[in-house]
Amino acid sequence: MNGIRIGQGFDVHAFGDGDHVMLGGVRVPHDRGLLAHSDGDVVVHALCDALLGALALGDIGRHFPPSDPQWKGADSLAFLHHCDGLARARGWRVGNADVTVVCERPRVGPHVEAMRTTLAAALGIALDAVSVKATTTEALGFTGRGEGIAAQAICLLVRA
């Protein structure tokens, strides 16, 4: 069967105590952490939901319930690897993916290349098939008030 699939994902985590945030599988030093059951990697969670959306397989919480202690503190790249496996088992792979991180701080730009490299490796695709961008909300809303980080992702699935 030929064709393409498209999916989008969105995630938010609130800031709490800590000295770093995980974004796209990269440890980014910060004066706050992100509250979550897992490592709180909003970028990877949004990307997982984009893959699951393209596959019409529900969302990340269905596959990795927050009530399940085995995911406590989990490395979110393991979630992404699982979602990619679900795609590949159905004959799909990620053609390209594009993520936007929304926060005032930390500055994401200096970490974008490391995030792209990490995500491309996790998905087994070329670096130029993975885009990571960042924006503030010009001090508006919950991200503008520095209450947390949001991420949006979109991905295209193509035949493997």
Ligand SMILES: Nc1ccn([C@@H]2O[C@H](COP(=O)(O)O)[C@@H](O)[C@H]2O)c(=O)n1
């Ligand atoms: N957390 C962030 C937010 C933004 N950037 C970079 O700054 C540029 C300008 O942001 P605006 O919200 O004013 O458009 C943006 O294009 C990003 O390159 C960042 O690195 N980290």
Ligand SMILES: C[C@@]1(CO)OP(=O)(O)OP(=O)(O)OC[C@H]1O
């Ligand atoms: C990732 C999971 C894992 O239990 O928990 P959290 O780290 O809290 O993240 P969330 O974005 O709320 O997604 C739900 C869960 O699948």
